Amino acid sequence: MLKRVSREAQILFGICAFDAISTWVLLVTRTATEANPVLAPAANVSPEYFLFVKCLTFVPAIVFAEWYRQHKPDFMRRALRAATMAYVAIYGLLVVPQLLFKFLPRLIGA
Numbered sequence: 001m002l003k004r005v006s007r008e009a010q011i012l013f014g015i016c017a018f019d020a021i022s023t024w025v026l027l028v029t030r031t032a033t034e035a036n037p038v039l040a041p042a043a044n045v046s047p048e049y050f051l052f053v054k055c056l057t058f059v060p061a062i063v064f065a066e067w068y069r070q071h072k073p074d075f076m077r078r079a080l081r082a083a084t085m086a087y088v089a090i091y092g093l094l095v096v097p098q099l100l101f102k103f104l105p106r107l108i109g110a
Contacts, residue, residue: 006069008080009062015087016058019095024051035098 026032027047034043034050042053062080069076 003070005066006077006080008077008084009066009069012080012084012087013058013062015084015091016062019087019091020051020054020058023054024048032102035094 023032023034023043024047027034027043027050034040039050039054039057043050065076065080
């Protein structure tokens with residue numbers, strides 16, 4: 001039986017997908033490179049391969065979390081929320097400053 005996907009999984013998937021697609025766009029337009037040393041080799045192959053590998057880093061984990069939620073719903077709700085907070089915190093601390101440093105001068109005309 002197909003069950004409803006949790007709001008926590010949907011939010012985490014959306015954030016991960018946004019990160020993957022925005023990075024893919026930056027790779028395709030050659031305005032950025034992948035800074036993550038684990039994913040950089042995939043980005044060096046091609047932007048499409050990077051997107052495929054990036055999806056392999058989060059889709060299976062979210063699918064597993066949703067499956068395991070049947071057994072431990074409270075635990076998985078907390079775990080998915082913690083994963084989302086960690087992802088946003090890491091993105092905010094490591095990625096956003098790089099994007100601002102790279103693109104802010106262009107946006108303000110400096």
